[in-house]
Amino acid sequence: NAGVTQTPKFQVLKTGQSMTLQCAQDMNHEYMSWYRQDPGMGLRLIHYSVGAGITDQGEVPNGYNVSRSTTEDFPLRLLSAAPSQTSVYFCASSYLRASGTGELFFGEGSRLTVL
């Protein structure tokens, strides 16, 4: 049981390049989400999904796209990388109940540097 798997672990981009951060979970969780973590800022929600075909914006969505074609996968796309997107990115998933989500299961993170 792998849990939440993120790839790549490290990436260096040049300004203007595009890339996709991959996230996969094998727990059949309906809820998946992407966060960025910056020093002194905690985690901030970028986008989230409550099921295949359903996505919505979080607190800091600009410059990022997501899609959810399957329950297992939730890729995050950077359209035109900027130095301000240098950060550590975390994917997290959870089950959904009538009372909302439960505990979040996190991947190990993807460290992105934009030059």
Place this chain on the structure above:
Amino acid sequence: SQQGEEDPQALSIQEGENATMNCSYKTSINNLQWYRQNSGRGLVHLILIRSNEREKHSGRLRVTLDTSKKSSSLLITASRAADTASYFCATDPGTYKYIFGTGTRLKVLA
């Protein structure tokens, strides 16, 4: 920003002592959760307390919640060197948009 705040930002204690960290938040919530993050790793869930609960225990962890003050505290008793990590609170306002605090860096000295 909707981010919650935690204090202290950093805490250094001796092994065997208790560690207390506090979290304040801004919106009404369904539940509040605490997470631990070891350096360079992902976050790990510690405990969840629902909005209608006031206190919860799990092993050496004790969490309290005061919804009237929009605050929570996490107490780690009899701390160990392995407890050295950053601790984050996260609130679920019922919109699927978790809000994380800024974290407390705990260092337990052996």
